[in-house]
Amino acid sequence: MSEKYQVSSSPHVRAKDSTSNVMLYVIIALLPAALFGIYNFGYKALILILVTIAACVASEWVFDRIVHRKNSVPDLSAVVTGLLLAMNLPASLPWWEAVIGAVFAIIIVKMMFGGLGQNFMNPALGGRCFLLIAFAADMTNYASSKFEAYSGATPLAMIRNEGLSSVNVMDMLTGKIPGTIGETSVIAILIGAIIMILFGVIDLKIPASYIITFAVFMFIFGAERFNMNYVVAQLCGGGLMLGAFFMATDYVTSPITPKGQIIFGICCGLLTGLFRCFGANAEGVSFAIILSNLLVPIIEKFTVPRAFGVVKVKEAGKNE
């Protein structure tokens, strides 16, 4: 009888999720895109993926050892960072450059700021942008696609230089196009996204607001205005899908409040549209997301939800 009245301190309901569980789901969700990348670009892509993951895990382990922190490799976040970074690299990238990107992502972007949960920027994207600035020529060399018809420029660059008629949207959906290892196949990425949504790893707020904002922006301001085909080609091209579902939804670097998540998605969409329409490059997803990452603390500050039962009191003389 007395047992019923014993109340322990909260929390009373616990989820079974742990960091490593969530990371495992993300890895599983990334597999379709990774496998398609290996099929599309051959064994080079497989080697690059393995090298990048190994470099990420090794640098996390070494850093933990040097600063006498608890070994954080078992939470699998370094594996996810490595896999995501590899998804964002062209298969022809020299392996040592990928290692530098992986070390930068883990050591400088993540561990130096305090490890998982403290990083202000998505480590994989930080690593990619570092490589993009450091080794610009190698990072934009997409020549090694299996499908000869499209070797060379990415569809986004072709749309920009030769117009919409030069690309085949069907091929962009299936992924028979040049690009980075993981970004080419929209279908493979969407399979992964559905897996993550079904397992409750992500919800649709960030990706949906990101993609819708981007589509509206492109519809109004794109090179071919008010043309739905152009918008669809822009949606399927480049890293937009990969970025929206796998990178922008990173727990650490996206807002925790529901309203904030929608504002964050809109920021990503606007910036991506701006970069793609008016920037020097045809692609702008990674820079858009890391810039929005930097806005997250401000977004969270202004979207704190009202606590249940608390009425907002207007303070005299204070106009907010």
Add this chain to the structure above:
Amino acid sequence: MNKYTERLYNGVIKENPTFVLMLGMCPTLAVTSSAINGLGMGLSTLVVLVCSNLLISLFRNIIPNGVRIPAFIVIVASLVTVVQLLMQAYLPALSKSLGVYIPLIVVNCIILGRAESYASKNGPLESVFDGIGMGLGFTMGLTIIGLIREILGAGTFFGLAFLSSIKGYTPATIFIMAPGAFLVLGFLVAGMNIVRKKMEAKGKPLAEPAGCLSGDCANCGMSAGCTGKSQAAGKSE
């Protein structure tokens, strides 16, 4: 160690303007895209610093306290003009690559800082040595940053092929661009902090970074207008 060598040690190691005092960050970050640029910038600052310390120290009893800052700036600006014209005449390539940062030496806080905190209170010879020490410290800092950025970002060593001669090597261009300056400076300052901790453990503390230069409020020239007197590390810029 007599007071002249003490001044040199102070400028190069103990109060190194780049890594300890964190003064003159603008040229430190902007012109160090190559070792030769860093060296050129450091040496021109050294020349201006030594001459300005000497002149200000000589005139320290004539300059009225109320207009001392304008007087210092006039002296420094004249010296910078001389250096700038000399560089344009004899080192046109370096002058072109340093660009606007040579005239900007006028407002370099190392020079005004040394004028205010040292030369205006000490004799000419000590001030000259203080200028040499600080100038060498600044030159050393800029050259090291420039050298690291050049090796990583262009693969060359003072313009000579170095890493770039290895086959298949691509230099990481980010290091000769703006982000590289922040990365390299950050790592060097972190390294300096390790050295500082070791020195403190040995009982030979280095100066506190970016605090009052002397920490002595009673004898400080800025005391009248200083708002950070109670704080131990009120920044005096």
